[in-house]
Amino acid sequence: PALWAVTVSLAAVWSAAGVTPAAVVGLGGGEIAAACAAGALSLADGALLAAGQGRLLAEHDAAAHTARLDALREELTALAAGVTAGDGRVRMYSAVTGARLTADELDAEHWFRTLREPVRPGAAVKALLADGVDAVVELGAPAAPETATAVEEIAAADGRDVLVTTALRHGGPARPALLRTAAELWARGALVDWVALLDLRARPADVPTYAFQRRHYWLEVSAPAGDAGTVGLTAADHPLLAGAVELAGSGTALLTGRLAQATHPWLADHVVVDTVVVPGSVLLDWALYAGERLGCAQVAELALEAPLVLDPRSAVHVQVQAGPADDTGRRPLTVHSRPEPAAGEAAGEWTCHARAVVAPVPQGAVDTTGFRALAGAWPPPGAEAVEPAALYAELAAQGRAYGPAFRGLRAAWRSGDDLLAEVALPEEISATGQAFAGVHPALLDAALHARSAHEDAPGADDAQVWLPAAWHGVRVLDATGPRSLRVRLSDAARDTGAGQDGAGERALSLHLADATGRPVAEVRALTLRAAPAADFRRARDAGAPAPERSAART
Structure with missing residues (x-):
């Protein structure tokens, strides 16, 4: 014993x-x-x-x-x-x-x-x-x-x-x-959780035992700089969104934030056609976060309309706006951005990047059918390994260049009609300790790479690139923020009845579980669409500051 x-x-x-x-x-x-x-x-x-x-x-x-x-x-x-x-x-x-x-x-x-x-x-x-x-x-x-x-x-x-x-x-x-x-x-x-193993939690420090000398070497300010409360906003507990406000008498809620490669360097590892593009998984996370604050923890649908580009020389302001609820509790939601203006310049136009509908989570037990392949023995007996070693080099040649923060695919298998994968947050991300609405966007984006690792994945050429276009029925079941996931990708037409449009569009469903097989999140349908490469170049050029403005700021 x-x-x-x-x-x-x-x-x-x-x-x-x-x-x-x-x-x-x-x-x-x-x-x-x-x-x-x-x-x-x-x-x-x-x-x-x-x-x-x-x-x-x-x-x-x-x-x-x-x-x-x-x-x-x-x-x-x-x-x-x-x-x-x-x-x-x-x-x-x-x-x-x-x-x-x-x-x-x-x-x-x-x-x-x-x-x-x-x-x-x-x-x-x-x-x-x-x-x-x-x-x-x-x-x-x-x-x-x-x-x-x-x-x-x-x-x-x-x-x-x-x-x-x-x-x-x-x-x-x-x-x-x-x-x-x-x-x-x-x-x-x-995979070793060194934070847990070494007990690296932050601990409060003892204050000095001697009397404070109270000699000031800084300018006196009435409130801390950057505090959302000083401008009438509520602080948003999110790594990419800073403030929140409810618009009086309208039932509308607004979340705001500021993005830049200098302040969020991991986003610069997501490059499409030589352009740093905020991944669709980030916009999805914003919708999940906004919906959770409003009692609508499910994203019924989210359609991407335009790429959200980050220029290395400037920042963008973002707004996530949720409209009033209808009779069923569902709310419309939009994601907009505009370039941050330089001092003395007028602000530019807002661009809509996504439109969504968030909804209350339906009552009743979760259907765990789609998670069965992720529980028990891993990988399941009989699964055929798919070699992902050269995947990221191939994707870069197709116009999708992923830096270290987004290279999370560890292994992939073919099991019947399904693709199974194992993904983990790279050290560049896990070391930050940032908590998102459920699944870290870099981890969710890596979950989709298994599709590209399979030989039957849709291809790409110099004129187009395959990217997520629309999400349907997204629900987080475990918000503890796992650092690794088991993933099941299947044909959404088979699992949910969603269609697909030949060579121009593909629909997948995703089931995500933690390392023990416990359900974490599900996506009933994700539409992949071939987008013209020229769209990203135009978005990159439109978002870049003019040469003379950049020189003046320098």
């Missing part, structure tokens, strides 16, 4: 650090802890098995994995009869047979066999290697070095370079060993 408690506790530590295993395997009694870590057994059932087996072995002085256990068969199977197993979150392999285990196989007879029969970890390790595992972490009390050596020898015999490490090590404190193992995994490409 003590070994079981140590192992499941270590598994919880790794989970809290953002490290999710691809598969688990337990040796002997360790298979109970492995089942708990995989989510196939509850902690209560795991504790029942571990404590009950330990008690029976102690009472009868019967050594495990020997014929002496046959006399305890009836008692051991009766103990396990009350345990219920389910489908785990990750794959689980048996150290008795080496085969992958299902919930139906985790019956009372199975738990007797794990104690009675010899442990054959070699077969399980070979199965893990065959499934692509390249890093193995041993959980539990500090293990003998021959365990790791055996795994390394099996991998070497197959010509595989596999990292083998342990969570706890002999002769030293536990935390340094944990951090060293996390660093080894991170160097191998595993």
Whole structure:
């Protein structure tokens, strides 16, 4: 029981650090802890098995994995009869047979066999290697070095370079060993939540214990500069929108903000036809945020009308305006921008970039049908890997150049008629800690790149470029802001009945889940449309400041 408690506790530590295993395997009694870590057994059932087996072995002085256990068969199977197993979150392999285990196989007879029969970890390790595992972490009390050596020898015999490490090590404190193992995994490409693992939360500092000397070296001001409240606005808790106001007597709400490459440098990593364009996922996030403030947390539809361009030498002012609600609670919404005028110059015209309708979230349970492929084993058995390595170079050649902040696609698979993907926020984004309305726009944009990684994706040429044009039925189910996602992209015509227009338009549906398979957001239909490349060049040239104005400002 003590070994079981140590192992499941270590598994919880790794989970809290953002490290999710691809598969688990337990040796002997360790298979109970492995089942708990995989989510196939509850902690209560795991504790029942571990404590009950330990008690029976102690009472009868019967050594495990020997014929002496046959006399305890009836008692051991009766103990396990009350345990219920389910489908785990990750794959689980048996150290008795080496085969992958299902919930139906985790019956009372199975738990007797794990104690009675010899442990054959070699077969399980070979199965893990065959499934692509390249890093193995041993959980539990500090293990003998021959365990790791055996795994390394099996991998070497197959010509595989596999990292083998342990969570706890002999002769030293536990935390340094944990951090060293996390660093080894991170160097191998595993996702590690360093903020959680190192407890990097901001802490208040103690004030000085001596009396303040009260000598001022700054000009006195009546209120902090840039405070939205000083101009009659309410501060907006959003990374890209600064203020909010309700227009008296009209039922209209307005959100305002200012964008520039200098103040939001990650947006400069989204380039279309040599033009920095604010991605449609940002405009969608604005609609979700505005709708949530007004009790309309679902974007029923959002159509993009014109690209929102960021010139490196100037800023733009943006307005997100929500109109009054109709009888059903739905509100119209628009997104406008105009270039920031230089001192002494008149303001330019407003350009409408998107029109949307936000609506209250319908009552009733969420339909989880579209999320089933994202729960359980990941990737699902039988999924065919799609190589994304050269994707971003190909997209750049097509006119869509993504910098580091938007290169979030980690892996992609074809599963039947669906595309599955795994995306994660690059370090350039995750380090900022900015919280959006649900899914970070850079993460949502990366989710669409899997479509381009597939060989059947719509192409592009010098005259046109494929981009999102309209969103329908967008709903955030978990607003905790995950840093990685599992993604399912499917034909919206099949899933929702939305149509598609041959070579000029494609419709997709998206289901997004976190690293454990829990639903995060859904898009019932997303229309991709071929836009003329000349539109972006015209928008770029129209938004750039005139040469003489730029020189005068310098």
